[in-house]
Amino acid sequence: MVLMHLLRGRRAIASNGSSVWLGAGGDLFYGFGMRAAVLALVIAAPVAAHAEPPQFPKLGVWKNTVKQLPAGTKQLTSVSHILYLNDCLPDGCTVNPGADDSRTNRSSIAESPRLLSAWSYGDQYWNNLVTCVKDTYAPFDVQIVTEDPGDTPHFEVMVGGRATQLHPDLQGAGGVAPFVDCSTTENNVISFVFSAEVNDLEFLCGAVAQEATHVWGLDHELDADDPMTYLELGSLKRFQNSSAECGEDSPRECFCGGPTQNSVQFLNNAFGPANLLPATVSITTPAEHQWVKPGFPVRAALESQLSFAAGSLSVDGSETMAISNGPIVFSAPANLPGGEHTVMVSVTDQGNRTVTDSVAVRVTESCSAAAACPSTFHCLGGFCLPGANEAGGLGADCTQNAECITGQCASDGTNSQCAGTCDAGNTCPAGFDCVDNGAAGVCWPSTGGGGCTTSGATPGWMLAGLAALVFVRRRRRH
Numbered sequence: 001m002v003l004m005h006l007l008r009g010r011r012a013i014a015s016n017g018s019s020v021w022l023g024a025g026g027d028l029f030y031g032f033g034m035r036a037a038v039l040a041l042v043i044a045a046p047v048a049a050h051a052e053p054p055q056f057p058k059l060g061v062w063k064n065t066v067k068q069l070p071a072g073t074k075q076l077t078s079v080s081h082i083l084y085l086n087d088c089l090p091d092g093c094t095v096n097p098g099a100d101d102s103r104t105n106r107s108s109i110a111e112s113p114r115l116l117s118a119w120s121y122g123d124q125y126w127n128n129l130v131t132c133v134k135d136t137y138a139p140f141d142v143q144i145v146t147e148d149p150g151d152t153p154h155f156e157v158m159v160g161g162r163a164t165q166l167h168p169d170l171q172g173a174g175g176v177a178p179f180v181d182c183s184t185t186e187n188n189v190i191s192f193v194f195s196a197e198v199n200d201l202e203f204l205c206g207a208v209a210q211e212a213t214h215v216w217g218l219d220h221e222l223d224a225d226d227p228m229t230y231l232e233l234g235s236l237k238r239f240q241n242s243s244a245e246c247g248e249d250s251p252r253e254c255f256c257g258g259p260t261q262n263s264v265q266f267l268n269n270a271f272g273p274a275n276l277l278p279a280t281v282s283i284t285t286p287a288e289h290q291w292v293k294p295g296f297p298v299r300a301a302l303e304s305q306l307s308f309a310a311g312s313l314s315v316d317g318s319e320t321m322a323i324s325n326g327p328i329v330f331s332a333p334a335n336l337p338g339g340e341h342t343v344m345v346s347v348t349d350q351g352n353r354t355v356t357d358s359v360a361v362r363v364t365e366s367c368s369a370a371a372a373c374p375s376t377f378h379c380l381g382g383f384c385l386p387g388a389n390e391a392g393g394l395g396a397d398c399t400q401n402a403e404c405i406t407g408q409c410a411s412d413g414t415n416s417q418c419a420g421t422c423d424a425g426n427t428c429p430a431g432f433d434c435v436d437n438g439a440a441g442v443c444w445p446s447t448g449g450g451g452c453t454t455s456g457a458t459p460g461w462m463l464a465g466l467a468a469l470v471f472v473r474r475r476r477r478h
Helices: 123-137 199-216 261-272
Strands: 004-006 011-014 020-024 037-040 080-088 095-096 114-116 143-145 154-159 174-176 190-193 280-285 295-305 306-314 316-322 330-333 337-348 354-365 377-380 383-386 409-411 416-417 432-436 442-445 462-464 468-470
Touching: 011 199, 080 123, 123 143, 154 199, 174 199, 190 462, 280 337, 280 354, 295 306, 295 337, 316 330
Parallel strands: 080 143, 080 154, 154 190, 409 468
Antiparallel strands: 004 011, 011 020, 037 174, 095 114, 174 190, 280 295, 295 330, 306 316, 306 337, 337 354, 377 383, 409 416, 432 442, 462 468
């Protein structure tokens, strides 16, 4: 065991000369090879006015290496969902050395049989702690119990004693977990919270949640409201549904990969929510019966307590694209023929539940000098575009680019209408002028006799409102 000597700040030097770093709460890791995640604390006591802030004691680090497990959370894990809180009453908890097993009170941290003294703050305070832990895990399918499950598979947090009763090199530690299991596959593991070191209820509640959840795969993070943090210790913590950077007092790569973690999403994926609601998916783009050009984007939104796992796009019953990570965005085939087509999005969440949604779309026909468009359509950019009488058509009213088949919602300062880039030679369909935007020019409904001959070129486009493009109305010259 390598002994560490605390320096001012966060650095500690091992007896072999290598450097390690302390977290904000005193947690010390030996690089990425750590096995014991140690949580430090100080004994709660009244603080006099102008008193010096408490100093965390020096720490050792349990440096058994992490087991090499497949990366990634095991979705809706098959390990036990029972978490046993053990107050070690009445005579303390005996901890035997060996492979971690809560059913036989064995821990890889103990090097010889050890005895943790019992909880010493009375029944009411214990009940308050249990209630706080239950409230912390209430959103998830995790059962908190205070009666020993015996041989039934279960996780356990022993709450009692001092750190040195478990191992002399853990002097001053407030809690310890034997490892971080990135895949949530290790079962029947014991973690420890040393209640004789501190009697602050909210600290103990957060410590229990942190140490128990380490062995399921969550790392330390920099969200002060989450139990997995070292920030603002002693305040009430609840698992947060947001992406948080990993680290003790500064950002680092998460031990299980990636720059951030979401503790609510992780626990939902691993154990499931307490009440799993039905999942749905809805296509947000395009709308039902919307006109689109070949290659149009398809966007969808998943409503599920579990995160996205996979998705696919089908057109007229044939799969055309598949994705394995978000966002849920697809591109329809660029060679899709004109006419009406059915677009379907299929999405699977981490609970292996598949949901679908579909819309009917109208794909524009291609056009050229030799292949004219129907009388109510306008040939622009090689496609027959519907006119202002159709939503998203050329010259139709709009508020944002996504509403238009062309992807351009333009404004002359008074009206906002769907426009399109002029064809070569600054040409536009009949009834539209090629007006200046300082670049290629756009086709805009004619104010006079129509045509495409323009003069002058003053740049005037800018973003305004809901992505509408504002231009100075000047015709472009052939």
